[in-house]
Amino acid sequence: MLIKLTGGTVYDPASGIDGQQQDIYIQDGRIVKKPAEEVKVDKEYNLKGKVVMSGAIDMHTHIGGGKCNIARTLLPEDHRQDPVMRSDITRSGCGHAMPSTFVTGYRYAEMGYTAGFEPAVLPINARQAHMEMADIPILDKGGYVMLGSDDYLLRLLTAKKDQKAINDYVAWTMQFAKAIGVKVVNPGAISAFKFNQRKLDLDEQNSHYGVTPRDILRVLATAVKEIGVPHPLHVHGCNLGVPGNMQTTLDTIQGIGGLPMHLTHIQFHSYGTEGDFKFSSGAAQIAEAVNKNKNITIDVGQVMFGQTVTASGDSMLQHANHKHASPNKWMTMDIECDAGCGVVPFKYKDQNFVNALQWAIGLETFLLVNDPWRIFLTTDHPNGAPFTSYPHLIRLLMDRSFRNEVLSTIHPEAQKMTTLASITREYTLQEIAIMTRAGAARLIGLKDRGGLSAGNWADITVYTDNNDRQLMFEKPDYVFKDGQLVVVNGKVVSTKWGTTHTVKPDFDASVEKGLKDYFNRFLTMKLANFKISDDEMTEDGRGSITVQPLKGDVA
Amino acid sequence: MSALTFTLKYRPDQRVDMSPLVCHHLQDLALPDIAALTLQSGKCKLRVDELFTITGSDAQTIVIKNSFAKLDFIGKELQGGSITVEGDTGAYLGFGMKSGEIKVSGNAGLYAACEMKNGYLEVAGNVGDFLGAALPGNKMGMKGGVILVKGDAGERVGDHMRRGSILIEGNAGDYCGSRMTAGTIAVMGKTGRYPGYAMRRGTLLLWNQPQLSASFNDCGAHTLAFLPILFASFNKLNSRFAAETAVFNRVQRYAGDMSEMGRGEVLVKL
Numbered sequence: 104m105l106i107k108l109t110g111g112t113v114y115d116p117a118s119g120i121d122g123q124q125q126d127i128y129i130q131d132g133r134i135v136k137k138p139a140e141e142v143k144v145d146k147e148y149n150l151k152g153k154v155v156m157s158g159a160i161d162m163h164t165h166i167g168g169g170k171c172n173i174a175r176t177l178l179p180e181d182h183r184q185d186p187v188m189r190s191d192i193t194r195s196g197c198g199h200a201m202p203s204t205f206v207t208g209y210r211y212a213e214m215g216y217t218a219g220f221e222p223a224v225l226p227i228n229a230r231q232a233h234m235e236m237a238d239i240p241i242l243d244k245g246g247y248v249m250l251g252s253d254d255y256l257l258r259l260l261t262a263k264k265d266q267k268a269i270n271d272y273v274a275w276t277m278q279f280a281k282a283i284g285v286k287v288v289n290p291g292a293i294s295a296f297k298f299n300q301r302k303l304d305l306d307e308q309n310s311h312y313g314v315t316p317r318d319i320l321r322v323l324a325t326a327v328k329e330i331g332v333p334h335p336l337h338v339h340g341c342n343l344g345v346p347g348n349m350q351t352t353l354d355t356i357q358g359i360g361g362l363p364m365h366l367t368h369i370q371f372h373s374y375g376t377e378g379d380f381k382f383s384s385g386a387a388q389i390a391e392a393v394n395k396n397k398n399i400t401i402d403v404g405q406v407m408f409g410q411t412v413t414a415s416g417d418s419m420l421q422h423a424n425h426k427h428a429s430p431n432k433w434m435t436m437d438i439e440c441d442a443g444c445g446v447v448p449f450k451y452k453d454q455n456f457v458n459a460l461q462w463a464i465g466l467e468t469f470l471l472v473n474d475p476w477r478i479f480l481t482t483d484h485p486n487g488a489p490f491t492s493y494p495h496l497i498r499l500l501m502d503r504s505f506r507n508e509v510l511s512t513i514h515p516e517a518q519k520m521t522t523l524a525s526i527t528r529e530y531t532l533q534e535i536a537i538m539t540r541a542g543a544a545r546l547i548g549l550k551d552r553g554g555l556s557a558g559n560w561a562d563i564t565v566y567t568d569n570n571d572r573q574l575m576f577e578k579p580d581y582v583f584k585d586g587q588l589v590v591v592n593g594k595v596v597s598t599k600w601g602t603t604h605t606v607k608p609d610f611d612a613s614v615e616k617g618l619k620d621y622f623n624r625f626l627t628m629k630l631a632n633f634k635i636s637d638d639e640m641t642e643d644g645r646g647s648i649t650v651q652p653l654k655g656d657v658a
Numbered sequence: 659m660s661a662l663t664f665t666l667k668y669r670p671d672q673r674v675d676m677s678p679l680v681c682h683h684l685q686d687l688a689l690p691d692i693a694a695l696t697l698q699s700g701k702c703k704l705r706v707d708e709l710f711t712i713t714g715s716d717a718q719t720i721v722i723k724n725s726f727a728k729l730d731f732i733g734k735e736l737q738g739g740s741i742t743v744e745g746d747t748g749a750y751l752g753f754g755m756k757s758g759e760i761k762v763s764g765n766a767g768l769y770a771a772c773e774m775k776n777g778y779l780e781v782a783g784n785v786g787d788f789l790g791a792a793l794p795g796n797k798m799g800m801k802g803g804v805i806l807v808k809g810d811a812g813e814r815v816g817d818h819m820r821r822g823s824i825l826i827e828g829n830a831g832d833y834c835g836s837r838m839t840a841g842t843i844a845v846m847g848k849t850g851r852y853p854g855y856a857m858r859r860g861t862l863l864l865w866n867q868p869q870l871s872a873s874f875n876d877c878g879a880h881t882l883a884f885l886p887i888l889f890a891s892f893n894k895l896n897s898r899f900a901a902e903t904a905v906f907n908r909v910q911r912y913a914g915d916m917s918e919m920g921r922g923e924v925l926v927k928l
Contacts, residue, residue, distance in 0.1 A: 177795070178795065179793070179794055179795035179796075180793070180795050180796050183793070430797050431797065432797065
């Protein structure tokens with residue numbers, strides 16, 4: 104079937120198209136070149152005056168894994184307040200802060216998103232995370248495997264094993280946990296928490312293993328680069344949420360020595376200690392460092408006001424934050440030898456000085472980082488806010504007067520502590536398209552996604568241009584996923600199953616020798632059971648695996 | 659004006675959500691409108707007049723006749739007026755009621771008076787588990803009002819209770835007063851295991867010696883002047899709690915739960 108999208112205004116940063124009127128042809132799920140005149144168009148959509156972008160990609164969103172289910176279990180009231188009825192084509196579920204899997208897929212698609220990446224897949228729980236994501240309809244998905252506080256890596260470092268051994272271990276883990284990236288969360292500190300340390304600075308030693316976060320970051324970033332994984336090491340740094348952590352973040356950028364590194368939810372890592380409340384914005388310094396160091400990419404982790412739940416592998420900081428839990432219930436737990444997990448419900452209030460300033464710091468970061476190819480739009484769903492707040496966030500970025508209007512309503516002391524009012528920048532549609540589409544696809548290393556030129560998969564979102572950007576991005580006219588029309592006027596009209604993006608870096612088979620002993624001695628599953636096979640992901644007939652090329656592969 | 663009376667015609671197989679039939683929803687509606695309201699029953703929606711014969715007109719005084727244990731959410735969020743139930747009720751009787759009065763001649767199911775805010779609820783028979791409790795996951799149960807149960811209560815009476823009084827003439831099940839933050843629960847009969855489990859504050863007033871866990875400390879025998887005042891507040895009730903012979907002021911006091919704040923108390927009649 105040949106579909107023609109006629110006359111839309113196309114924003115396709117991947118091929119340098121910025122708001123030109125263009126026709127797009129779709130055949131067999133892909134975008135194709137203009138066919139010969141005599142070929143019959145089966146279905147035509149008149150998109151004159153409409154805005155056309157590729158499907159949006161959320162490169163950091165917590166949509167799978169044990170913490171999601173823990174958050175759901177912990178907050179039944181959040182679900183009771185947002186029940187979702189079934190329809191003839193969609194399943195029932197519930198929404199708000201941590202929606203059910205099906206509702207996650209529908210709501211993302213209804214905002215024009217066609218892919219989401221889970222940034223904290225624990226190797227030992229990877230199977231569950233993939234199975235859970237397999238229940239998310241429409242979206243493509245993938246996971247970053249979480250390393251850095253796992254005992255095996257720390258043992259390798261303590262034993263002064265060479266980089267090759269670490270590369271093999273990282274590649275092996277990625278391959279069998281079916282990951283597309285590597286994430287490190289508060290490097291070494293989740294392990295240190297188990298040895299009764301309650302904070303771990305960049306150059307502080309894990310008291311048991313004697314390694315520092317700086318060492319861990321360097322070997323992992325090196326490993327990711329050397330085994331050819333396109334997505335740079337995905338770093339949730341030290342001291343999340345601690346006033347003064349801006350310096351830690353600057354040191355982390357410096358300490359990585361030019362290796363590619365992605366600093367995630369950087370808003371939570373951009374705090375100074377100035378002012379009456381000893382809490383201030385470090386966004387300007389962080390943005391300056393990001394602008395200067397081209398090896399660094401960031402996503403923001405914007406805070407939005409309202410009830411949400413924070414779910415993180417960082418059990419050290421979640422334990423420290425539990426006193427702010429609202430409603431007052433929380434948990435942290437150990438994940439055998441791998442890492443930890445902490446779930447703390449949170450209500451960000453605009454009349455709370457700290458929350459209000461967090462909101463402003465996130466926006467400052469967005470507006471002060473110059474290169475939209477190296478900054479990504481996230482709320483660290485659900486930690487800063489549920490992903491459903493993205494259209495509101497886009498309006499804040501694109502509409503200065505609206506931004507200043509909201510700014511004038513937040514805590515007055517926070518208003519004094521931010522330079523937000525003086526920043527005139529407004530994001531353009533092209534910059535939004537870079538941040539949420541082309542840039543994200545490039546960062547993760549997705550071939551044939553995030554662009555609208557011929558050869559790309561037909562993930563396409565069509566909006567009605569509207570000066571109220573929130574309304575515009577809340578309700579796309581059409582969303583196509585792999586060429587199938589899935590959303591019309593912001594409502595799901597058909598569903599399908601997305602693919603799971605992975606990479607398969609090479610490793611030396613001898614790596615399993617040491618790992619086998621380790622599994623037998625310390626873990627609750629055997630090495631052979633740890634490995635997720637392709638069949639497990641696809642045998643239900645709806646999942647599929649897409650192996651993305653490594654750097655240096657011939658595309 | 660005579661009471662607005664709903665007489666059940668037959669017992670449906672599926673449970674029925676009765677929440678539309680409360681005084682404040684019905685008071686401005688004509689009888690045909692009330693008859694045309696729909697009630698969720700399992701997967702189906704049933705018209706009110708399919709299930710009930712409707713007589714009378716005073717929506718501030720509702721009577722439900724032939725009631726049975728599958729009619730849920732009777733008196734949900736009631737704001738003023740009275741509901742009298744002849745027969746049993748299902749779960750969530752008086753759920754979140756704000757004011758007014760509910761009287762049941764038979765038994766009530768699970769979660770009666772769940773998250774009740776104020777008003778008066780009386781059950782002549784027995785009630786199920788979680789009387790005056792919070793919904794699962796919620797942190798606050800009953801916040802005010804008075805509940806009188808003439809029969810027995812199930813487990814977890816007053817779970818997460820915050821304020822108000824629960825009076826039980828019969829026995830109470832296990833975990834009576836669990837996780838309560840404040841309020842008063844009085845039990846004339848026996849209590850099950852773990853009374854006051856994880857209670858922070860509040861009072862359990864018991865006629866019989868309970869089997870207390872080790873995290874309650876015996877504080878000795880006391881003569882408490884507030885007890886006769888408390889009993890005086892019950893004397894308008896149609897209850898054994900109103901009888902002059904019920905009044906006492908001499909109790910053994912236990913403080914707990916020490917695994918929580920430990921500012922709660924269990925008072926046992928001496």
